[in-house]
Amino acid sequence: MAERIAVIGGGILGLAVARRLGRVVPGSTVTVFEKEHDVAQHQTGRNSGVVHAGLYYKPGSLKATLCRRGVGLLREYCEARGIRYEECGKVVVAVDDSELGRLDDIAQRATANGVPDTRMLDATELRTIEPHARGVAALHSPTTAIVDYPAVARALRADILDAGGAVRTGAEVIGVDDGPAGVRLRLRVRGSAPVAPNGNHHTAAVDGGTVRVVSESVGPFDRLISCAGLHSDEVAALTGEDSSPRIIPFRGDYWLLRPDRRDLVRGLIYPVPDPRYPFLGIHLTKRVDGEILVGPNAVLATAREGYTVGTVDRGDLRQTLSWPGFQKMAKTHWRTGAKEILRTASRRAFVAEARRYVPELRTADVVRGPAGVRAQAVARDGSLVDDFVLAVRGRVVHVRNAPSPGATASLAIAEHIVADAVPERTS
Ligand SMILES: Cc1cc2nc3c(=O)[nH]c(=O)nc-3n(C[C@H](O)[C@H](O)[C@H](O)COP(=O)(O)OP(=O)(O)OC[C@H]3O[C@@H](n4cnc5c(N)ncnc54)[C@H](O)[C@@H]3O)c2cc1C
Structure with missing residues (x-):
């Protein structure tokens, strides 16, 4: 029937x-x-436009298995439909020795998830891939790609x-x-x-x-x-x-590199993320239209569809603040939250984060870009659902x-x- x-x-x-x-x-x-x-x-x-290769996700999780399967399906689909799909590659950069252990964990997950062709780079090899990036080591994923999701x-x-x-x-x-x-x-x-x-x-x-x-x-x-x-x-x-779980909206603001500074980035340059959060940290991302995004941060949004600082939806805000899971999450993570708010308010603080791994980047190199809001599920116990x-x-x-x-x-x-x-x- x-x-x-x-x-x-x-x-x-x-x-x-x-x-x-x-x-x-x-x-x-x-x-x-x-x-x-x-x-x-x-x-x-309103996202970064990245086709993630599957580096970070816990082996066996839905994210790991469906991301890997999704990459192949998406690439085939884009080829069949004539949609631009560019394997520009990505480096995850450890800026000092304290980040090496976490970078190694990511490399092991990438292998367990079957991500093809990943390789550890030393500081010199990193510069051959991304001449303006600096770090003590990096994980290179040449098949990470960009696409036009709309x-x-x-x-x-x-x-x-x-x-x-x-x-x-x-x-x-x-x-x-x-x-x-x-x-x-x-x-x-x-x-x-x-x-x-x-x-x-x-x-x-x-x-x-x-x-x-x-x-x-x-x-x-x-x-x-x-x-x-x-x-x-x-x-x-x-x-x-x-x-x-309740949806707690987290806004991500982006800045854009000025056209004359786009040569600072060839593909995708990411930091080693903080494993306590499902967010990947402020990164430099090439888009299929040639723009380079710097961002996104992750700051509590005052409306589910609030793309600017001033957008407030009282109903959404009331729902967020009254959710026991949010209150528990806020107690645990208020320091990180405060730092993110500072980065939202200050272009200098935002750019300083990306300058850790691209030292030539200056505050004047960026102009205000788009913003997105992540639908992040938070459980009643305050955990961010991964x-x-x-x-x-x-x-x-x-x-x-x-x-x-x-x-x-x-x-x-x-x-x-x-x-x-x-x-x-x-x-
Ligand atoms: C800042 C940011 C960066 C990201 N970067 C990446 C990335 O680089 N790579 C990646 O793979 N993923 C990325 N993501 C995640 C990715 O964008 C999402 O996983 C994906 O878009 C989810 O798609 P969706 O269809 O579920 O959600 P959406 O695109 O949000 O679509 C949901 C739709 O439902 C509609 N809707 C809601 N309620 C109703 C209703 N009651 N009646 C009718 N319609 C309704 C909404 O209007 C909306 O159009 C990012 C997300 C954000 C926010």
Whole structure:
């Protein structure tokens, strides 16, 4: 029997899952619901653009296995769709002897995860790869790459449409009713997004005098997959899922190298990360358009979609501050948090961090760049959830934690989710 499937979220994950479902469930009709006016408006369109090779992740974890599988799938996909994919390579630099032990741990994980061609470099060899980087040693990963993730997302959308599916933008899911006949969704539809003929709709508000906002009910669907990124905990709550883990938004600000200083960086230059955190530290990253990013830091965001310092959403902030997991996390990590706030306020402090491994970098070499917000899941006990987390409950699947390398792993995460959700079609 033909299945009706709904996917929440038009980021790279929702689109990858919808495309995969359309392929393995013949005759299915797949609809993606995205609240923004276009796809890839949040994490997918606001990240470092790196295709991680799988260096850091605990062997056997979902991050390790799906990142490795995802790299191969993404490279093939980009080749097939003519999307630029550049293996510019990456060095992880130990700036002094105190970092050598941790660099060695990363090298061992890389080997255990099957990352090809990694090699330890001494200080002289490092300079042959990245002439302006300085350190006592470095781990080189020549297959780490860069890609245009929004272009990948647009190609995935085209595949979904070609296969007869639909991607409805301007359609926010605000209610989920998982009843005996299937899953019905309540939508808040903005602007010119079409209203389905079977939807119950009424004009609920007039926004700014021009934008029409209507509510609509759609369904029933046989399956629902939620890939709601920064809102994944809120969408999970709509189906009665546990409130743990909660999404705590961490903003990452970037600076851009001035064009005449881009020659300081050939590929990707990373520090040895602090193993207490899932963030990789401020790095220098070449983008496919030739720009060089410096960043991102990791500072608590005062709104889930708060891309500037002044953006505050009182509801989001209240949710963060009242979450017991956040309070415990803040007690343990307040020193690091304070340092990150300083780096946000001061360009000099931000650049000083990157100057540790590229000493020629000056404060005047950078101009303000973009920002992204990470959807980082924090458990009730205050721990930052490291691995990808998927919750499968009958016909509903929630992606509850998909931080970096989530974009790299997206096609593999989609394979994995679909194999769990529709085992009879993929076994
Ligand atoms: C600063 C930063 C740097 C990163 N760098 C890298 C990197 O270099 N390499 C890498 O692999 N990964 C990186 N990541 C991680 C990567 O971007 C994410 O893992 C990936 O984009 C997750 O995709 P997603 O589809 O889950 O999330 P998103 O792209 O955030 O998409 C979720 C979508 O759901 C929609 N949505 C939410 N709620 C609703 C609702 N109720 N109804 C309808 N729609 C809804 C949102 O509008 C959004 O479009 C980085 C992330 C950040 C923030």
